[in-house]
Structures are given as C-alpha cells and as structure tokens.
Amino acid sequence: MQIDRVYTAPPLFIISLILLLSTIFPTGCILLHxxxxxxxxxxxxxxxxxxxxxxxxxxxxxxxxxxxxxxxxxxxxxxxxxxxxxxxxxxxxxxxxxxxxxxxxxxxxxxxxxxxxxxxxxTKPNISIISGKEQWWEEKPDTYVLIGINLTIMNHGDLPVYPLDVEILIDNKTMGSYITLPTILAPGSIGTVYSFTYIKNIKSEKHQIQIFLRNTDGETIADASYPVSPHENVSFLRYQWHYQKEYQVKIPSSEALYTYYKTQNRLNTDDYAAYVFDPYDDMFLKMFTEEILRFYKQNDDVGKINFVASFVQKSLEYMEDDPSDPEYEYPRYPVEMLIDKHGDCEDKAILTAAILDYIGYNVSLLRLPNHMAVGVHLNKSIPGYSYYIKKYYYLETTQKGWRLGNIPKEYRNISDITVYPISCRPLLIHSWKNATHYFTTDGKDFVKIKILLENLGEETAKNVEVKAGFFSGDNQCYNGETITIPILEARGEKILNMKVTVPSGISTILKTQVYLNSKMVDEKKSDSWFP
Missing domain, CATH: 2.60.40.10 (Immunoglobulins)
Structure with a gap:
C-alpha cells in the first residue's frame, strides 16, 4: 500500500516571524495573528x-x-x-x-x-420513472417469462439516491420483489436501473404492469404503471454435454448482468466464496439451474451432483486466465463463466458450488496447491469413498468424467488444503482508500488512513475490530490504535478514519488488521518502511 506525504507548516517559521516583528516594533507590541x-x-x-x-x-x-x-x-x-x-x-x-x-x-x-x-x-429526494423496457422469453408457445426490466430514472433532488429493489405487479397481482444492480442516481441526473426478474407463466396478451422502486430503507421512492405486450426480445446461450446420454439446453442471456460483473474489480481476497455469495445473479442462477434440472428426474443426490458436475466439466472449456502468465488469476462470477463458456479451475469450482448451493447442498470451495475443487457434505456415505477433508467429499470440476468422491491421483494425500464453506457467514475484507504521512518539525510525525471495511458474506458480522499500528522486524507493535464496530450487516460497507503516530528511532512498517471475534481475518501493510 502506497502512502502520500505532506509536510506541515514549520513552527520555527512562526517563531522567526514573531522575532522579526518584535524587532520592527521595539515597544513590545506584537500584531495579533x-x-x-x-x-x-x-x-x-x-x-x-x-x-x-x-x-x-x-x-x-x-x-x-x-x-x-x-x-x-x-x-x-x-x-x-x-x-x-x-x-x-x-x-x-x-x-x-x-x-x-x-x-x-x-x-x-x-x-x-x-x-x-x-x-x-x-432537500428530500424527488425521483420519477421516465420509462421502462422489459425483456421477454417465450418459454412455451404463447407463454412468456419476464426475465428483466430496465428503468430510466430522473433524480430531481440534490442528494444521491440508491435503489435496492423493485416490486412488480402484473394485472394487480404481486409477482415479487427483485434486487436491482447497484446504481447511483446522482443529483439532477438521468440514470438507469436494471433488475433480472424471472417471472414465469405470463400469457401472450396485453397486461398492466406496476412497478415500485424502493431504496435500502425499504421506502418506495418512485412508481409507475403502464401496459405491456409480451414478445420475445432476448438472445440465447446454448450448451451441450454428455452424461449417460447427450443433453442440450438453451437459456436466455443477460447482457446487463454480464457487463456489470465484467466491469467489477476482482476482490482482494483468497476466499473465493465471495463470488458465490454475491446476490445480483441469484435469479439468473435460479433460471439456469431449473432449466438443466428439467433433464434429471431421479431422486438421487449423488446422481444429481454428478449430473451438475458433468455439465461444468464438459460444456465449458478449460482455459487459463492468461496463458503467458500462469500466476495471473481472474476469478469469474458464475454469470461470467456461463456466458464466456470457458475458464480455469477456480472458475469451474465457483460455478459448480453456486449451482449446488442453490439446489440446497452443503458445499465448500477447496483450495489446493495450484488447483481448486468443490467439497460436498452429505448426510449419507457414498459406498467406496471416504471424506476428503472435514466431512466433505471431493468433487473434481475441471477434468472430465470425475464423479463425487473420486479424487485424481495428483490431489490425494495433500495436507495443504484450505476450506472455504459456502454457508451463511460473514466475510470481511478491507482496503486503504488513501493514506497520508504528515511530517512535523517537532518529530511527532503521523499517518492518517482512510479505510474501507466490507462484509462480502451472507451474515451480519459482530464484534469486529480494526487495528492499525507500526510493526518492527520482530513483529512488535508500536503506537497501536483500535476501532470497534459492533455490527456490520451482510453486503455492508463502512468508512473508517484512523490516525497513528510514527515511532521514532526504530524502523517499522504500517499495518492494518481486521479481527472478527478476536481472530484476525484480513491484513494490509505499507509498501515502505518508516521513518
């Protein structure tokens, strides 16, 4: 982490000025500052x-x-x-x-x-819906699915507004509430709000749609009502793979979701469960999973898991993130993987874990040396196989043809394994928005740090501590400061400002650490040493 430098006004200059003034005015009168x-x-x-x-x-x-x-x-x-x-x-x-x-x-x-x-x-927010555009999929003859809605919005106020979801009624019947992609409606501007909806069984006739746009406090900030006539206007993704026989499936694509995820910075964490926890593609994954499971009718957990794994193994091409740089990683969100139709081991594992989690299985991501797979916990044993780690069966999602519990030779008897459960839990990371080193002539230098703390998990984090301090080569902490955050909601973020005095006479490095229930879960440090 880089740190800016600022030199404060030298007190010696002020003393010199006072001495000069006392010379100019020998009577002893000094001009008031x-x-x-x-x-x-x-x-x-x-x-x-x-x-x-x-x-x-x-x-x-x-x-x-x-x-x-x-x-x-x-x-x-x-x-x-x-x-x-x-x-x-x-x-x-x-x-x-x-x-x-x-x-x-x-x-x-x-x-x-x-x-x-x-x-x-x-003044209070003043929002109006200018227009709406729907995306329709003709799932069956004369029967449609509303899979997306794009609203054009005007913010007439002088404060930003943050929509959270839309409640949709069709012919006065409530269809549900659907999360919107993160959007900022800047003061005095026109913007767009998009939601992937997945509303099924809408007949081919004219309907009246009502939309209620709500903010993060659950308040309706704008509404609209207008007639709609379903007509197919989406592009499609097509897949084929073999599992005991040949399968083909066609599902609608979502350019809006893909563009959103493709423009997101990759998360600064090794816990790739964060890519599964992200909620904005949940409806898309629901649609996709329901479509492929139409082909699997058996009430057999192991068979169903192997069926899902075969789709990921065989219909999506394995491709390194950067063939010229084996160390480079670009973890894909599930929607990116499905639309790109290629990825490496962590991309396939993330997608498989997301699908199985939606179905209801207890799964985890397993990070091995230079590889990632999926762990699956079942309440029954699989004949001929044993747990791989922590009551998880191993599921290979990269190489073709591997079944639940069957472990490729190169990944057997490995002890260096990290388990990232796909469960309802907090997932905390932090970053430095800026850090400035202030130099003073009295030797009491200090650093101001503006920290962004994020909870990427699905559960509220409680008893969070953020610590900052200077650490010597033997990891001794000097001038430590702590901020306690009692609660940080799931998907929540918080800005923290910390000021830490630079110790004199010893070489140190600046570190910030995040603790959850007294256990350190994230750490950042400066690129350079002090003083």
Missing amino acids: TTKFRLISYHIGDDDGFTTLYLKFNTSDFITLKLFEPSHVILYRDTFYMGKHNAAICLSSYRKTPPDGKYILCIYDKNNNQVFEKKLFF
Whole structure:
C-alpha cells in the first residue's frame, strides 16, 4: 500500500516571524495573528456508495473543521495545517441517502475561536420513472417469462439516491420483489436501473404492469404503471454435454448482468466464496439451474451432483486466465463463466458450488496447491469413498468424467488444503482508500488512513475490530490504535478514519488488521518502511 506525504507548516517559521516583528516594533507590541479561512468550492457526490461532501479550501494556520448534521450532532471533525486542502466528508452510511435539512460547516482556530461558518441546505429526494423496457422469453408457445426490466430514472433532488429493489405487479397481482444492480442516481441526473426478474407463466396478451422502486430503507421512492405486450426480445446461450446420454439446453442471456460483473474489480481476497455469495445473479442462477434440472428426474443426490458436475466439466472449456502468465488469476462470477463458456479451475469450482448451493447442498470451495475443487457434505456415505477433508467429499470440476468422491491421483494425500464453506457467514475484507504521512518539525510525525471495511458474506458480522499500528522486524507493535464496530450487516460497507503516530528511532512498517471475534481475518501493510 502506497502512502502520500505532506509536510506541515514549520513552527520555527512562526517563531522567526514573531522575532522579526518584535524587532520592527521595539515597544513590545506584537500584531495579533488572525486565522484566515477561505472555502473555495464544495459539491455533493458519491464515493463508492457513500454520499460525500467534497470541500476545497485554504487556511492560513492550524484549524479544526466540524460539520453538524440537521440534528445538530457533529457528523465530522478533523484538523488541518496551513495550506490548501481537499476534504471528503461521508454524510451517510453505505448506500443510504442522508437526512435532508440544514448542515452547518464550522471552522475553529487553534484557540477554539470560530472563524468561519457556512450553512448548507439539502432537500428530500424527488425521483420519477421516465420509462421502462422489459425483456421477454417465450418459454412455451404463447407463454412468456419476464426475465428483466430496465428503468430510466430522473433524480430531481440534490442528494444521491440508491435503489435496492423493485416490486412488480402484473394485472394487480404481486409477482415479487427483485434486487436491482447497484446504481447511483446522482443529483439532477438521468440514470438507469436494471433488475433480472424471472417471472414465469405470463400469457401472450396485453397486461398492466406496476412497478415500485424502493431504496435500502425499504421506502418506495418512485412508481409507475403502464401496459405491456409480451414478445420475445432476448438472445440465447446454448450448451451441450454428455452424461449417460447427450443433453442440450438453451437459456436466455443477460447482457446487463454480464457487463456489470465484467466491469467489477476482482476482490482482494483468497476466499473465493465471495463470488458465490454475491446476490445480483441469484435469479439468473435460479433460471439456469431449473432449466438443466428439467433433464434429471431421479431422486438421487449423488446422481444429481454428478449430473451438475458433468455439465461444468464438459460444456465449458478449460482455459487459463492468461496463458503467458500462469500466476495471473481472474476469478469469474458464475454469470461470467456461463456466458464466456470457458475458464480455469477456480472458475469451474465457483460455478459448480453456486449451482449446488442453490439446489440446497452443503458445499465448500477447496483450495489446493495450484488447483481448486468443490467439497460436498452429505448426510449419507457414498459406498467406496471416504471424506476428503472435514466431512466433505471431493468433487473434481475441471477434468472430465470425475464423479463425487473420486479424487485424481495428483490431489490425494495433500495436507495443504484450505476450506472455504459456502454457508451463511460473514466475510470481511478491507482496503486503504488513501493514506497520508504528515511530517512535523517537532518529530511527532503521523499517518492518517482512510479505510474501507466490507462484509462480502451472507451474515451480519459482530464484534469486529480494526487495528492499525507500526510493526518492527520482530513483529512488535508500536503506537497501536483500535476501532470497534459492533455490527456490520451482510453486503455492508463502512468508512473508517484512523490516525497513528510514527515511532521514532526504530524502523517499522504500517499495518492494518481486521479481527472478527478476536481472530484476525484480513491484513494490509505499507509498501515502505518508516521513518
């Protein structure tokens, strides 16, 4: 992790100035120093799901900046030295629109005297649905499936809005609620909101559709009603494979889902269960799984698991992420794998685990040296096979023809195995949004770190601690700081600001660590040593 550097105003300069003034005015009168503050600009924006107030300002001396929210509680507080600065202040928690009303920005000098005040007024969100476009699949003659809806939205307000889902009614009958892809409706802008829906058995006739768009608080922020006439307007994915006989299946594709996942940065974690936990392709996986299981009618767990594995092994080509660089990894989300129709061992394992998890099996990802497979737990034994690790049978998803419990020779008797359960659990990672090293002339240097903490799992994380400190070569921690987060919801994120004093006289490296129930689950460190 790289760290920026900032040199603060030297106190020796101020002392020299005072001595100079005492020379110019020998009577002993010294001119009183007044802190000058100028707000250059400000605007509201979004910072990866957090509504943020961006400030640009100049100050002639040390100041304390405070922002009060409409309830008069201090929302933000920080200190700045002489010079030109940029500040980014989070106004709300992750994907939440902040309260409307009056915010007050106050500036105080080093003697705690107020030298500046600015009132900022923000109004309630005002959202309207301009139009809707549906995606239809003619599953059977004159019978359609609504597999997607794309809404064009206008945000007339001055705060960002974060839609969560859409509730859909057809002919006054509730069809269900469907999660939308993460979208930010910026103030004064027009945007689009997409949801993969999978609503079956809609007849070939005119219908009235009603749409209620809701935010992360479950509040309806916009609604619309208009007539629709189903007509097939989707492209298709086709697969074929052999399992005791030949099978072929055709399912609708989703360009919107594929584009979304293809543009996502890969997650900074070895726990690839995160790619299974991601919820935005759940309806697509439901559709796909139901389609391929139409061919398998037997009530046989082992047979059904082998049937799914045969699809992944045989219909999807094995291909390295980068043939010129064996160390490069690009883990694919299940939708990416299904649409690309190729991938390497972890891609095949992720897709297989996602399908089996949807069916209801207890599965895990198994990370072996230079390989990944799937572990499957069954409440009954498989004749001729034993558990591979932790009551999981081994399932090979890369090489063709392997059945549940059968282990390729090169992966037998291996002890270096990491198990990542596909279960309802938290999955915590963190990153540094920025880190700045402040140099002071009194030798009390410090680093400010802005940390993004994420829970990629399916369960709320409790008793989370984020620790920052400087570590020597023998792993001794100096000047450690800790922030406790009582609760971080599933799929939730949190911004943390930490300040750590740089120890003098010893070579150290800066580390941040995330603990869940007193166990370290993630760690980051600086690229360079201090001082």
